[in-house]
Amino acid sequence: MIRLFFKDIKHHLFDTMFLFLVGTFMFFTLCSSVCGSYETIRDRIKFSDPVWKHAYTYQYLNYGNPDEGAIDEYFRRFSERFKTVNDVKACYVTYSYNFCVDVAGENINLYFVNHDNDLLRSIRYPLSSGRLAEKNEKNVIIVSEQYKGKLKLNETYDFYNDYGKVQLKVIGFYEDTSIIDFSSFVNDNDISIILGTDFSNCVLYNFDPGTTNTGGMMNDTLLISADSDVSDDLKRIVFEERGEMDLLASLKDMLDGEIEGSRISGKAAVYLLLLILLVSYSLITAGTFIGLTRRINDLKTFYYLGMTLRKARVMFALERVLIFLCSIISGSVIYRKTCVTLNESVNGGAYTSNYWDIKYVLITSIIVIVLLSLAYLPYYIFTHKIELREYDD
Amino acid sequence: MQEILKLENIVKNYGTSTKALRGLSLTVGKGEFLSIMGNSGSGKTTLLNIIGLVEKPTSGELYIEGTASGKLNESQRAKIRNERIGFVFQNYSLIPYYTSYENIVIPLLINNVKAKECKARVNDCLKLVDMEKYKNQRVAKLSGGEKQRIAIARAIANKPDIILADEPTGALDSENGNKVMDLLFKLHDLGNTIIMVTHNESLAKMTDRTIFIKDGVISN
Numbered sequence: 053m054i055r056l057f058f059k060d061i062k063h064h065l066f067d068t069m070f071l072f073l074v075g076t077f078m079f080f081t082l083c084s085s086v087c088g089s090y091e092t093i094r095d096r097i098k099f100s101d102p103v104w105k106h107a108y109t110y111q112y113l114n115y116g117n118p119d120e121g122a123i124d125e126y127f128r129r130f131s132e133r134f135k136t137v138n139d140v141k142a143c144y145v146t147y148s149y150n151f152c153v154d155v156a157g158e159n160i161n162l163y164f165v166n167h168d169n170d171l172l173r174s175i176r177y178p179l180s181s182g183r184l185a186e187k188n189e190k191n192v193i194i195v196s197e198q199y200k201g202k203l204k205l206n207e208t209y210d211f212y213n214d215y216g217k218v219q220l221k222v223i224g225f226y227e228d229t230s231i232i233d234f235s236s237f238v239n240d241n242d243i244s245i246i247l248g249t250d251f252s253n254c255v256l257y258n259f260d261p262g263t264t265n266t267g268g269m270m271n272d273t274l275l276i277s278a279d280s281d282v283s284d285d286l287k288r289i290v291f292e293e294r295g296e297m298d299l300l301a302s303l304k305d306m307l308d309g310e311i312e313g314s315r316i317s318g319k320a321a322v323y324l325l326l327l328i329l330l331v332s333y334s335l336i337t338a339g340t341f342i343g344l345t346r347r348i349n350d351l352k353t354f355y356y357l358g359m360t361l362r363k364a365r366v367m368f369a370l371e372r373v374l375i376f377l378c379s380i381i382s383g384s385v386i387y388r389k390t391c392v393t394l395n396e397s398v399n400g401g402a403y404t405s406n407y408w409d410i411k412y413v414l415i416t417s418i419i420v421i422v423l424l425s426l427a428y429l430p431y432y433i434f435t436h437k438i439e440l441r442e443y444d445d
Numbered sequence: 446m447q448e449i450l451k452l453e454n455i456v457k458n459y460g461t462s463t464k465a466l467r468g469l470s471l472t473v474g475k476g477e478f479l480s481i482m483g484n485s486g487s488g489k490t491t492l493l494n495i496i497g498l499v500e501k502p503t504s505g506e507l508y509i510e511g512t513a514s515g516k517l518n519e520s521q522r523a524k525i526r527n528e529r530i531g532f533v534f535q536n537y538s539l540i541p542y543y544t545s546y547e548n549i550v551i552p553l554l555i556n557n558v559k560a561k562e563c564k565a566r567v568n569d570c571l572k573l574v575d576m577e578k579y580k581n582q583r584v585a586k587l588s589g590g591e592k593q594r595i596a597i598a599r600a601i602a603n604k605p606d607i608i609l610a611d612e613p614t615g616a617l618d619s620e621n622g623n624k625v626m627d628l629l630f631k632l633h634d635l636g637n638t639i640i641m642v643t644h645n646e647s648l649a650k651m652t653d654r655t656i657f658i659k660d661g662v663i664s665n
Contacts (some may be wrong), residue, residue, distance in 0.1 A: 055554050055560075056551065056554045056555065059543075059547060059554075063540075063542050063543065349538070350540050352538070353538045353539075353540060353551075354551070354555070355499070355523075356497070356499060356526070356532050356538065357526070357527060357532070357551050357552045357555055357599070358523050358524065358526045358527020358528070358552055358555045358556065358603075359523060359527075359555050360519050360520055360523040361519075362519070363523075
């Protein structure tokens with residue numbers, strides 16, 4: 053029977069390939085629909101919160117808005133505003149500062165001070181040795197391992213600029229400078245971000261310049277943590293100070309508009325995918341029916357030649373199920389590859405797990421089982437109604 | 446003559462209104478060439494289907510070499526159909542997109558005959574029906590007579606005892622019809638029991654015995 057099974061598939065190569073391709077397409081759209089639906093639902097919940105509760109707002113400004121001039125203007129206005137609220141908990145007005153120091157004939161550039169959190173650290177700073185900074189630890193640095201020959205772990209060094217010096221302690225070496233590039237996409241939407249920095253060689257934590265003369269080289273830099281209470285404080289203070297919502301409201305409106313736009317286009321994409329799914333499903337069902345009507349006499353012949361009707365039905369159904377399973381594998385592989393490619397090109401590889409969650413697999417599997425049942429139910433009804441009497445005289 | 450088939454009071458109804466066979470009894474001897482005649486709708490093919498274990502009688506019993514078919518389950522019936530009975534139809538019932546070889550090998554594959562054995566048997570069958578040169582030809586491209594010869598080759602592939610032929614020459618011209626009949630007589634000479642439904646009286650006269658069916662019973 054197995055030989056007959058494969059012989060039959062060979063003779064229906066066109067049907068087989070057609071159903072395989074449609075099935076692949078169907079499963080691909082199925083995956084996309086399920087994941088798309090999930091993303092839409094998730095984003096709706098996420099972005100329906102007050103916008104200031106999320107560091108996302110800042111990140112959106114920093115990375116999502118292509119108008120660099122506008123971003124600079126926002127930063128400037130924020131910086132002015134925050135100069136007056138230095139005492140706000142977990143919100144720091146700090147300094148972006150160039151330290152130039154001659155270490156074995158080479159310069160090391162230090163740019164900023166950072167309040168950080170564990171998630172941010174774990175993503176950004178894979179260390180080759182040493183440790184991450186504690187939250188309130190001041191004037192400690194993690195440098196690229198390319199300086200391992202020049203700087204020693206847990207040693208304190210003097211760093212100079214043209215106007216003075218500061219002592220910084222080396223607490224760790226990170227593996228790759230390219231990882232810590234804040235001007236590119238940050239790996240997680242929900243963590244704090246650093247504005248207006250251009251980092252290259254090291255991370256300086258909680259910089260306290262002490263008595264060092266900054267020589268007017270300081271630039272105001274706003275650093276915001278992911279802590280939600282920071283945002284609430286900011287909101288309160290800015291609102292109270294201004295007595296109006298002009299800046300915040302305009303930002304919020306802009307962000308809400310863009311989020312809503314994304315949501316609508318996300319929904320449209322999901323509906324479109326569902327429509328394609330429906331069409332593909334119809335094609336599969338139609339293909340099964342056409343195949344059956346064309347092969348009903350074959351089924352009868354097999355029966356006459358000594359196969360039970362049940363076996364004959366199973367053989368034909370198995371063929372379809374096999375095609376469908378291959379389609380599922382193929383569709384999911386293509387889906388996976390598409391996600392990876394899109395993620396790489398659009399998000400810089402940020403969302404490594406979101407599209408391949410066990411939830412998706414389960415949801416998709418349930419849908420596949422339901423669809424399969426629906427697609428083959430007519431088949432069984434049809435084949436059970438086969439009348440052998442047409443051979444009667 | 447040793448008895449190979451015995452039908453006892455076979456009744457076959459389709460629904461409540463159609464009574465195809467009404468208490469038909471018949472005995473067929475081993476190696477006999479029996480022809481069945483009758484008008485359209487008289488129940489000839491129904492009888493053939495019951496003998497071929499394709500359909501079950503509503504009542505009555507069919508014995509194949511003493512074994513009551515009513516006690517057999519579907520799988521056992523299929524096995525007997527595969528191993529002991531060969532079918533030849535007026536419309537050939539070949540799979541058109543299969544080659545001659547592939548059509549003939551189907552009952553052997555169903556019977557799980559080994560590949561080497563399959564090849565040898567199919568070649569023997571093709572030789573017997575003189576269709577060797579059409580071995581790899583798709584049957585859709587064959588003439589009616591050629592198709593029927595392939596159908597006969599398929600019917601004998603599993604070396605069955607009984608060959609059931611339902612108007613095997615019905616769709617053929619006289620020349621091809623004669624060739625097919627020659628083949629059936631050849632198989633008969635080889636010891637096969639052949640039961641043939643026909644409307645052609647001259648063909649029926651050439652067989653060992655002819656029965657006439659009228660309104661679901663044997664009328665002669």
